[in-house]
Amino acid sequence: MDFLIPGVQWAIAVVCLMAAAYFFNRARTFAKQGGAQQEGALLQARYHYVIEADPRAILLFQPDLTLVEINQKGRDWLKGTQAELQGVSMLEVLGRLQPELPQDLLDKIMQRGAIELKVGERILSDFEWSELYDEEGGRVGGVLCFRDVTEEKKFQREIIQSEKLAVVGQLAAAMAHEIRNPLTSIKGFLQLLHRLKTMEQEGEIKEYTRIMVEEVDRMEKIIRDFLLMTKPSDVIRETISLDTVIERVLVLVQNQAILRNIQVNTELSELPPVLMHKEAIQQVVLNLMQNALEAMNVGGTLTVRTEEEDKYVMLQVIDTGIGMTDEEIQNLGSPFYSTKTEGTGLGLTVSSKIIKEHRGQLDVQSEKGVGTTITIRLPK
Numbered sequence: 001m002d003f004l005i006p007g008v009q010w011a012i013a014v015v016c017l018m019a020a021a022y023f024f025n026r027a028r029t030f031a032k033q034g035g036a037q038q039e040g041a042l043l044q045a046r047y048h049y050v051i052e053a054d055p056r057a058i059l060l061f062q063p064d065l066t067l068v069e070i071n072q073k074g075r076d077w078l079k080g081t082q083a084e085l086q087g088v089s090m091l092e093v094l095g096r097l098q099p100e101l102p103q104d105l106l107d108k109i110m111q112r113g114a115i116e117l118k119v120g121e122r123i124l125s126d127f128e129w130s131e132l133y134d135e136e137g138g139r140v141g142g143v144l145c146f147r148d149v150t151e152e153k154k155f156q157r158e159i160i161q162s163e164k165l166a167v168v169g170q171l172a173a174a175m176a177h178e179i180r181n182p183l184t185s186i187k188g189f190l191q192l193l194h195r196l197k198t199m200e201q202e203g204e205i206k207e208y209t210r211i212m213v214e215e216v217d218r219m220e221k222i223i224r225d226f227l228l229m230t231k232p233s234d235v236i237r238e239t240i241s242l243d244t245v246i247e248r249v250l251v252l253v254q255n256q257a258i259l260r261n262i263q264v265n266t267e268l269s270e271l272p273p274v275l276m277h278k279e280a281i282q283q284v285v286l287n288l289m290q291n292a293l294e295a296m297n298v299g300g301t302l303t304v305r306t307e308e309e310d311k312y313v314m315l316q317v318i319d320t321g322i323g324m325t326d327e328e329i330q331n332l333g334s335p336f337y338s339t340k341t342e343g344t345g346l347g348l349t350v351s352s353k354i355i356k357e358h359r360g361q362l363d364v365q366s367e368k369g370v371g372t373t374i375t376i377r378l379p380k
Contacts, residue, residue: 048069051069051071052071052072054071054073054145055073055147056073056126056145056146056147057070057071057073057074057076057077057078057145057146057147058070058071058073058074058143058144058145059071059074059093059143059144059145060132060141060142060143061090061141061142061143061144062141063139063140063141063142065089065090065091065142066087066088066089066090067085067086067087067088067089067090067093068086068141069082069086070082070085070086073147077096077097077119077124077148078093078096078097079096080096090106090144091103091106094106094109097117097119097124098119099117105117108127109127109129109144110129112128112129115127115146116149121150122148122150123148123149123150123153124146124147124148124149125146125147125149126145126146126147126149127144127145127146128144128145128146129142129143129144130142130143130145179219179223182215182216182219183215183219186212186215186216190212237275237276237277238275238276238277238278239273239274239275239276240273240274240276240278241271241272241273241274242271242274242276242281242306242313242315242378243268243270243271243306245276245278245281245282245285246268246285246304246306246315248282249282249285249286249289250264250266250289250304252286253286253289253290253293256290256293257293257302260293260296260297260298260299260300261298261299262293262296262298262299262300262301262302263300263301263302264301264302264303264304265301265302265303265304266303266304266305267303267304267305267306268304268305268306269306269307269308270308271306271308271313272308272313272380274313274378274379274380276358276378277354277357277358280354280357280358281354281358281378283350283351283354284350284351284354284355284376285315285317287348287350287351288317288351288374288376289302289304289317291348291374292317292318292319292321292372292374293319294321295319295321295322295323295371295372296319296320296321296322297321300319300320300321301319301320302317302318302319303316303317303318303319304316304317304318305318308380309377311379311380312360312361312377312378312379312380313377313378313380314375314376314377315375315376315377316373316374316375317373317374318371318372318373318374319371319372320370320371321371321372322368322369323366323367323368323369323370323371323372324364324366324368324372325368328366329364329366355376355378358378358379359379360376360377360378360379361375361376361377362374362375362376362377363375363376363377
């Protein structure tokens with residue numbers, strides 16, 4: 001039955017285990033009664049067939065945890081015959097799997113902990129221990145089951161790798177599309193400059209070069225955000241107050257707010273210092289405030305609010321801009337998805353990644369035509 005998918009194998013194994021327990025108990029009951037020997041022998045044969053057909057290793061133990069019976073799968077893994085293994089203690093049986101600490105393995109099995117055991121090139125998992133009782137409720141032993149999950153793990157790794165390659169392909173295609181647009185603009189303006197030959201056209205030249213510089217800056221931002229999204233997060237962090245970061249960012253965005261005729265309100269509480277990567281969190285706060293300013297364009301109110309909660313320090317960036325629909329909110333954070341005409345969508349993707357790396361939370365609430373509130377929480 002190795003060709004069956006894992007879910008079907010597991011279901012069959014459960015049925016086989018239940019049947020094995022039933023036949024095992026019935027056979028012992030007939031033996032105790034000293035009668036109906038023929039029917040007892042038939043039940044014993046059926047139970048033996050059931051556990052041999054099970055795709056997992058099945059080991060039956062006496063109440064004193066000595067081995068009574070083991071199916072072929074189990075004999076293969078333990079490298080022994082029924083005669084060699086019968087009567088051996090459970091600890092010695094597990095030792096044949098060559099774990100680093102057999103006693104620890106036994107304890108985890110009894111505590112029903114999650115176990116993955118590498119044996120050579122194979123991986124054993126799904127260790128399950130169940131007590132067996134007779135019809136009077138008396139304990140007659142126990143059964144241990146486990147199975148080989150090597151192929152499943154390999155299949156899972158292949159799926160993950162395929163998903164990664166698919167994401168890389170999508171990002172590469174989107175990246176190429178985003179960079180191609182400014183490159184096309186630059187190429188066009190360079191062709192125009194080549195045709196301009198008189199000094200009277202100096203004003204046009206300056207305007208074209210200004211636009212080209214803006215397009216180069218746009219490409220640089222796309223590449224910078226993309227690299228930030230993909231680079232490892234093993235950076236040195238320091239204990240610092242979020243207030244310090246917010247005050248620094250407010251200085252940076254104040255001029256933009258004045259130019260856009262946007263009023264900036266601050267409702268800052270005195271926050272305790274938290275462990276953070278200062279530059280990364282500063283970038284998150286800057287992204288959120290810039291997004292808020294761009295959502296309002298000209299006129300409106302930007303509110304920056306902080307508060308200390310039980311387990312977190314909280315920052316809210318609130319704007320009175322165009323707002324978003326529920327569908328737009330759901331798509332936020334997807335690379336290269338943006339509600340802004342000139343946006344790349346990488347800003348919020350990078351911000352979400354940074355907050356997750358800090359074990360924090362990022363929440364977006366918005367209403368079309370009313371505004372947006374973005375809340376971030378960092379653990380204290």
